[in-house]
Amino acid sequence: MSSKSEKTRARILQTALDLLESGNPQKTRMSDIAKAAGISRQALYLHFPNRADLLIAATKYLDEKVNIDASLAESRTAATGVGRLDAFVQAWGNHIPVVYGGARALMALSDTDAEAQAAWTDRMNAVRHGCAAAVDALIRDGDLRAGLDAKAATDLLWTLLSVRNWVALTQTCGWTQDDYLQETQKLARHALCGIDPNP
Amino acid sequence: MSSKSEKTRARILQTALDLLESGNPQKTRMSDIAKAAGISRQALYLHFPNRADLLIAATKYLDEKVNIDASLAESRTAATGVGRLDAFVQAWGNHIPVVYGGARALMALSDTDAEAQAAWTDRMNAVRHGCAAAVDALIRDGDLRAGLDAKAATDLLWTLLSVRNWVALTQTCGWTQDDYLQETQKLARHALCGIDPNP
DNA sequence: TGCATTTCTTGACACCGTGTCAAGTTGACA
């Protein structure tokens, strides 16, 4: 209600994101966040009941700031099904590095914390809807590979576009973001349409 | 060196794997493993310096028992490059569920523990060698898609065959193991060879 | 058989990070 409290809350979230982004993410204990935000550790608990909720709130805060829905919506304007697939892959692929810092912590926490897993699943479901919409557009254009139904195609696309795969290719394998985008677009076209419709 | 100690060590590792496999993996604290192995918690520390080392040893123990190298070697006998790709995907794909219980804990620990991450990376590098060999066979047969060099193809195949992707499709999306194998084989062929050489 | 060595047990404790509780301070604003 009071603007003071809201400002502090936003500062906490932004600080948490900064810590997650730059520097090693192990160093984001409650005390680290508090210190960086210029606040006492206990004051954090006046705003968030526990660490999981804080991290969840932080990623939601980031999502609102960068507005993923707007970038994904843009891909809906493409004329053909394949064009839309390309646009979707590109929009989401470019979104990943923006949110990765925060998402990373949530992914790690998902292995142990049920609430964090729910939050992460919720985020990923949003992506899944985008995948399903892209697949629908392919079906309308008759471009979906034979022997692949809507569900399987969505599952496949959603798996291909996972954050973990982005990490594997760009971080572990050292691909540039452009390499990642191009190859993933090609891969998605091959996987869903069978042959390369836009060589 | 005494056989007693070796037997206890093996029992600890087997117990740890059993716990990781059946039941929730959060319930594999040092005390849980000790209790299940019929040993005192402190005795664990006589065999393993810490929890990370124990889990690493457990996955290596499992690897030796199931002998992944043998199953992968079998895929090397395929006549054509594409046949070899299929065989490799199948061999590794069938290996994943066998080791998943143990691997899961190591993956989770990789997010926080450097040593666990090294162990996991080491395991994944073994798979990567198999991927590289399969790609080489494709190149020899001239079946590699245009615009894809050996490194990129290996990176791609290795990413496709990640345990995380197997989890996404079989656990999250509910695919059967057969669905997973068939679609992943098709996907790999499309991704690496461009068109489907074995419809 | 007896004795030393290895293996394991019991019980205590330090450390770290999370989360909680209570009492006190500061500042806004009515």
Add this chain to the structure above:
DNA sequence: TGTCAACTTGACACGGTGTCAAGAAATGCA
């Protein structure tokens, strides 16, 4: 001036890991 919300300080419980010391029990070897 008094009240209320936001925050501070300092203490503490809890769970899980890892450590230490002293003693019991099994094992191997003479």
